[in-house]
Amino acid sequence: MLSAPFDNWWHDAYGLDVKILSPPHTVLALGMLGVAAGVLLLMASLQNRAVAGDHVVGLPFIFMCGVMLTMVSIFLTEHSFPNQQRSREFYIAACLTYPMYLAAAARGSKRRWPATTAALVYAGIVLTMLWVLPLFAAEPKLAPVYRKIDRMVPPPFPLLLVVPALAMDLSLRFFGKQRGFWRDTLLGRAAGIVVLRAAPADAMVLRGVSSEPAGGQLVLRRRAILPLLLQAGFVGARILAHARAQ
């Protein structure tokens, strides 16, 4: 709610921010993620209190993980179009976010294949938009119109998060589902590495990171970036490991 007056002032001061990631929109995004995280924790609590053998009760938790993955992917849309997926911004953004949510799902859920299911929920939501939105007629309302469209424009095809998610679930089976600092460390790093290695251009990414950082944007240098990327998944795993009763 705070972001609304802030955003309105922003429009008056700097013009309409026709982008997803701007300071007032980030305040909004954090608020939305906060609400979603609250729901996620409620679902975790529901799961914790379930009687043994009730597997359906764990589903809402994983579903929420998928919803949060979708929200994050929407915030990162501007850096995630297919022609940007070799850019350092995409790698930084993707590695700082997706492994965390996947690891959180994997660690927090009591069901089998939790990360994979969450990734499938994300893919399902995005695919539904992809298939349904173009069914509605729409027209651009703001000048200039350089490209005519007559249908609603859906988001691009979802990222194949299901691949690192599957790797994560497999490694979880290998490590075991018990809590533990080293397990979480391994899980988180495995997730980070899988996402980082998901495309062949990782070397370029780490080179690109050290080039001049734009003022005020995500300022990360080469030395700092690798551990940060790898820690993201670890953070997710640690947080949700605590939220899951044994």
Add this chain to the structure above:
Amino acid sequence: VGSPNVFFEGPAGPYPIRVTIRPPGVVPGRAEIDVRVLSGTPSRVTVLPVRWDAGTKGAPSPDVAVPVLGETNLFHAELWLMLTGSHSVFVRVEGPAGQGTTLVPVNSVATRRLPMTSAMGAVLLAFALFLVAVLITLVGAAVRESVLAPDEAPSGRRRWGARGAMAAAVVLLGVALTGGRSWWNSVDSDYRNNKLFEPDPMEARVRTEGGGRVLHLERTAARWGRLLPEHGKLMHAFLVQTNGLAAFVHLHPVPVSGNVAFESALPEIPAGRYRVFADLTHESGFTQTLVAEVDLPAARAATGMERKWPSDADDSWRAAPALGTAGDRQRIPLAQGEAEVSPIGAGLKVCWLRSGPLQRNRDGSLRFLVLDDRNQPAPLEPYLGMLAHAVIQREDGAVFTHLHPFGNISMASQDVFVKRERTRKASPPLEVVCGLPPKENVISFPYEFPQPGRYRIWVQVKIGGEIRTGVFDADGGVTCSRAVPSWHLTPAPLPIRLPVRAVASGCGEGA
């Protein structure tokens, strides 16, 4: 300069209309458009924003302007101007008399910087602190007791863990807030350095040739592309003495090197410091007024070697007593009411038909009548394609505008858009318009004074082949009314329009 609103008066097919566009001051932003149909019974008015490089082909469907309740034939619309640069608003009026389209060029540039009021800052800060505090307690509670059964007391280990997590959250949030602050600062400095519009820089020098003086204007950067002639001249320059706005020169400097440097001979104006305003129109239809200051040395005795004044047949000048001194102004009663008079030589005089005090952001149409020595309307000849020109400047030079009876738009800019549309098959019939014919010989300039202060107005006409300039002072200055500006006084059409701009441009700032 300091007068961003656009005024236009002219025909849209069978309907004479007056259009006022208030640009948003930021890009992208929403321009407010008022269309007043001066006669006839229009049934529908639509407005359409067109960018110069996209044309109507790249325009969305037009917006319908809604009639303003309590007013006759006044229509209001808001249009988004999404990109910087030259735009045109196509205004279409339909009714029983037929339909007509006219276009009003408008620059879309960021012109204002909005400071955050301390109240707004305090509210945002208070909420931010509240959110941060709540988030930290949430982190603590989550680590301490989220997986405990109801009524189970947390162990000492959990309590200490919670404290550690809260400390970590404080550090993390601190880092996040610092990052947010530097992000905001970088957006702000980018806006100030790269987005905020500044006219191209210009240097002004005066050199002496023989006994005469020559003004040399040089554009030190050209960011908006090539120039287009406006009324046949590439540059329209105005020199106004800074001290009391006493001397005024309307020049058309001639290009001497490409379209970068321009020169013109100067008349016998007194030495001193002068402000130079140079109007340019670019090939995209973008217009700008370059500003410079120059010190004028005293003229020496003629040697026969000097450049002859005028350099251009349409150049003219006028010296008058300083702003605020009574000077040669007088008042006479006329059929239209009491008028202020400025003699312009040969028994001719310009009469300013004033109706009430001038107020900021109120319809301040300036109406003039040119009379001969028998108090009969003098026959006016077109001067630079216009019946008359008016130049308005505030005492400190912060507001300057060049007006015509059809408004303050550039005809060359209108021409760019018209020619472009004519190349398209399905384009509406468009004409470059020169305003409406004067009623009862009264020349009317549509205008609203944007700022309070003391103003001087020069009115130029051509009679008997000679250009003559009347001088008027806005007596008592333009005042600032605490009341809501005129366009917000009317009951709002549905949906309710909040007087956002009335508050944003309230009295006080700039007063």
